[in-house]
Amino acid sequence: MRKGSLAAAAGIGVLLLATVPAAAANAASDARPIVTPTISADRTTVDNTTDRNNADWTTRAAANKARPKAKRPCEAPPVPPSEPPIVVDPDQLAAPVGTGRPANPIETARLQAGIDNFLACINAGDHRKASALFTPRFVRYYMGQENYTQISNILGGMRIDDMRLRDFTVYSDGSFTTEANYVAYGHALIHERQYWWLDNDGYLKLNWAEFLPSEIPRPATRVSVEMGEYFFRLSQNRICAPAGNIVLDIRNVGEEPHETIVLQLPPGAVPADIFNEKLTPDQVKTIGQGGSSAALSLVRVRPGTYWLVDFIPAPDGIPHAEHGQVAKLTVERQRAACH
Secondary structure, rough: OOOOOOOHHHHHHOOOOOOOOOOOOOOOOOOOOOOOOOOOOOEEEEEEOOOOOOOOOOHHHHHHHHHHOOOOOOOOEEEEEEEOOOOOOOOHHOOOOOOOOEHHHHHHHHHHHHHHHHHHHHHHHHHHHHHEEEEEHHHHHHHHOOOOOOHHHHOOOOOOOEEEEEEEEEEOEEEEEEEEEEEEOOEEEEEEEEEEEEEEOOOOOEEEEOOOOOOOOOOOOEEEEEEEOOOEEEEOEEEOOOOOEEEEEEEOOOOOOOOEEEEEEEOOOOHHHHHOOOOOOOHOOOOOOOOOEEEEOOOOOEEEEEEEEEEEOOOOOOOOHHHHOOOEEEEEEOOHHHO
16 A cells, blocks of 8 residues: 555545554563453464465355354544644654564463454444544555544545454564455455554554465456556556456556555446546446555455555656556456457
């Protein structure tokens, strides 16, 4: 996700990296319990597999779907006021400090419980409440926002499923990291390293996130995507995806930073309708998004018309999409339809 990449007025959900409230940060001190002790950890799993490119996501997703899901409350601190502008704690900027150590089983269980709480907030659509689970560092320097006013809009449409976690690491400054795989928006396979901070209010909050190479579904139809000022160049604009799996191999060949947001719009609509207010946020469906140079893996993609859009502002302050950086991708399910 590019920082602050979407115009807030558009209200389109940007792919935000699984933010989790979590556990006490130091095993030597158990005096600060997790803020969500009532949440049980049966929505996330600790991934102990050695194959970190296991593409059998469908088996895992089906298993998770079959598990009973009890409705959980969303617990979060108050959302910070819009004024004054947020101030970033220097310790958050410096985190994590040291080499870290593996979390013990008690810490790991608490972290999972906190993650389930976050999922309860984000998947129930309580995005304003969930916005309080980001640190000022993340909001200011990752999202590119000066306050929390637009965070709920940026989170709009976000959903996280099939969360798998590994490599819980605890640091001496009270922060920790974990590695996560999940399905975002019901379609995008995400792999990332998450950086967390235990705040003074007792909640652990997302402090930073780093994209890692995502899983590649098999079989998949691959499309090369080059982006620059101000264009998308696709190796093919009409593809067959019998299994519903698509991989966009994205490469930035321009001078400016760029992003690829994959959207589905109502029939007959075009990306310009997002900016001229002909479309409401709930009419715009986010499928996934990729950074400057990465493979974006999409699953469960149905036949239809999709749009690649770049919302990053150009030097003149106007989003790249309004300069014409959009492209249409038509997906067919039956190969016969593509010949």
